[in-house]
Amino acid sequence: MTSTDETERARQLRSELAAAVVRGERADGWRAAVETVPRHRFAPGFCLPAEKPSPQGFTRWEPVTAKLDPERWLAAVYTNQSLVTQLDGDEPDWDRPEPHGGGSPTSSSTLPSLVLRMWEDADLAEGQDILEIGTGSGYSTALACERYGSDAITSLEVDDHRLEQAATALYGLGYTPDLAVADGLYGYWPSAPFDRIVAACSVLTVPRSWIAQTRPGGKILTTLGGWQFGFGRTLLTVHEDGTASGPLLPGTVSFMLARPHQAPGFGNPAHWNSLLTDVPPTTARHTVDWLTAATEKAFFTRFLVQSALPNSQITTVDGTTFLIDVTTGSVAALAPEGDLLRVRQAGPLRLWDRVEEILGAHTAAGHPGPETFRLTVDAAGQHLQHPEMPVISLE
Numbered sequence: 001m002t003s004t005d006e007t008e009r010a011r012q013l014r015s016e017l018a019a020a021v022v023r024g025e026r027a028d029g030w031r032a033a034v035e036t037v038p039r040h041r042f043a044p045g046f047c048l049p050a051e052k053p054s055p056q057g058f059t060r061w062e063p064v065t066a067k068l069d070p071e072r073w074l075a076a077v078y079t080n081q082s083l084v085t086q087l088d089g090d091e092p093d094w095d096r097p098e099p100h101g102g103g104s105p106t107s108s109s110t111l112p113s114l115v116l117r118m119w120e121d122a123d124l125a126e127g128q129d130i131l132e133i134g135t136g137s138g139y140s141t142a143l144a145c146e147r148y149g150s151d152a153i154t155s156l157e158v159d160d161h162r163l164e165q166a167a168t169a170l171y172g173l174g175y176t177p178d179l180a181v182a183d184g185l186y187g188y189w190p191s192a193p194f195d196r197i198v199a200a201c202s203v204l205t206v207p208r209s210w211i212a213q214t215r216p217g218g219k220i221l222t223t224l225g226g227w228q229f230g231f232g233r234t235l236l237t238v239h240e241d242g243t244a245s246g247p248l249l250p251g252t253v254s255f256m257l258a259r260p261h262q263a264p265g266f267g268n269p270a271h272w273n274s275l276l277t278d279v280p281p282t283t284a285r286h287t288v289d290w291l292t293a294a295t296e297k298a299f300f301t302r303f304l305v306q307s308a309l310p311n312s313q314i315t316t317v318d319g320t321t322f323l324i325d326v327t328t329g330s331v332a333a334l335a336p337e338g339d340l341l342r343v344r345q346a347g348p349l350r351l352w353d354r355v356e357e358i359l360g361a362h363t364a365a366g367h368p369g370p371e372t373f374r375l376t377v378d379a380a381g382q383h384l385q386h387p388e389m390p391v392i393s394l395e
Contacts, residue, residue: 010040013078021080021113030116033146039077040066041169042139043109045094046083048076054101061087063097083109085137089259091161106256107162109137110200114253119144121235121249122198122221128152131191131213133184133222133258134200138166145175153177154191156184158259185258187213194218202231202255204310205382205394206244206375214238219246223255224375224394227263227313228291230303231255234375243378248370252299266324269317272331281342284352286359288321288334288341300370301362307384307392308358312351323351361389 018034047061054060061084066073076083086092086107087100119140124130126148135141135157144153157163160181167179178191184199185207192213202225210220220236231254236246257263266272290301291314306312311327323332330347332355343352362368365388374385375394384392 009074010038010078013074014038017078017080017112021116029147030120030143033143034112034116037139037142037146038173039109039112039139040074041173042137042142042166043077043083043085044165045092045097046076046085046109047087047092047100048084050099056102058102061100061103063092063094063099065094065097067095068097080111080113082111082114083137085109086159086162089159106259107136107159108256109139110255112139115140115143117253118198118200118221119147121233122196123219123235124148124196128195129191129193130154131188131194131197132156132200133197134158134255135163135166135179136200137162138170140200141166141177142170142173142175145170145177150176154180154188154194156180156182156188158183183260185209185260189213197221199223199258200255201258202226202261203258204261206234206236206377208377211236211238211242211244211377214244216240220244223253224303224307225255225257225261226303226306226310228302228306228309229254229314230299230306232300232303232307232370232373236375236377243376245374245376248373248375248384250369250371252296263313264326266313266315266326269315269320269322269324272322272324273320273333275329275331275346276333276344279344279346281337281344284334284341284343285356286341290359291355292316292321297367301359301367303370304362304384304392305355305358307394308354309349309351310394323355325349325351357390358392365389 014035018031022031045065048064050060050062064073084105087103089106130152132155135155141155155177163181187209193215195218197210197220199222202223218238224232233249233253234246236244238244290298312323312325315322320333320335328348330349330351332345332352334343376383382394
């Protein structure tokens with residue numbers, strides 16, 4: 001494929017992508033941005049999952065570059081999908097990339113429909129000062145620059161190599177936002193205050209620095225994530241008194257956790273199981289499906305449980321599901337026994353008792369969805385509130 005052919009093909013694919021992801025209320029301004037910004041300039045190389053896993057059962061990641069397979073590369077770039085650009089914090093050598101067995105994505109070019117959804121949900125307007133947490137590939141930054149102008153955008157990236165690549169692409173296309181290598185959890189005082197803060201990563205709790213750096217009446221859009229892989233999004237409005245509040249947003253959206261918020265290793269489940277040796281089992285009132293099922297209802301219920309147990313992690317080994325809290329040394333193990341689910345617990349926190357409290361309250365309230373909950377952040381902490389459920393503290 002010659003460069004001229006690539007340019008014409010890319011333009012055609014951008015038009016098709018815009019038609020696929022820009023609809024209804026998105027049409028004003030965003031269609032032109034998607035049709036204009038060349039995503040391929042921000043993704044010279046990426047990894048896609050192979051059809052078959054590795055012999056060990058892990059995802060096999062195949063490198064895709066313009067040099068290896070230009071047709072596949074360009075088609076994938078303009079498909080509405082996320083493109084993994086980094087695994088386990090290691091930057092691939094895109095001149096000589098190798099397949100990768102296993103590993104966790106640590107940076108990506110987010111699927112365009114989600115990028116647009118985040119920018120739209122942030123309630124942006126002309127003339128606002130906007131802080132983006134997580135530059136990543138720079139593609140979402142470029143869309144915002146195209147839509148609102150480079151002078152409106154400050155974007156932070158914790159990974160210096162990632163930011164270097166993003167900056168090269170952005171500046172090469174004429175976009176000149178303020179860029180900085182920085183831990184986004186602290187915001188960015190040199191460019192504060194902001195009218196909008198939009199996070200392209202998940203956080204355990206809303207950083208207080210974001211609230212301090214947002215003008216009264218300004219808004220913060222972020223995804224709340226955690227160690228049980230539950231996610232919820234919130235759009236907070238910052239008030240004159242330095243507090244913030246706002247609803248959870250509908251839908252299921254997930255982002256990688258901010259690196260400082262990543263879960264600590266919890267060790268060997270067999271060691272944790274040894275703490276339960278002399279503990280007599282009891283019968284659980286609820287199943288573990290609400291924590292492990294791949295359904296939208298289960299995703300949100302898991303988020304509520306995770307919010308109530310913010311330091312707990314979940315894993316399943318040989319049919320036994322473990323809840324482990326490394327901060328207190330608490331553990332719960334759940335194993336099927338015929339038609340029953342038997343649970344053993346040890347440590348200062350009765351983890352499964354708290355799970356059942358949340359599951360029971362959510363069931364009694366009729367399994368309300370995320371849009372019926374409200375998050376408040378004030379001097380007393382960060383709390384999820386629902387009129388028919390007990391308050392859940394995230395801290």
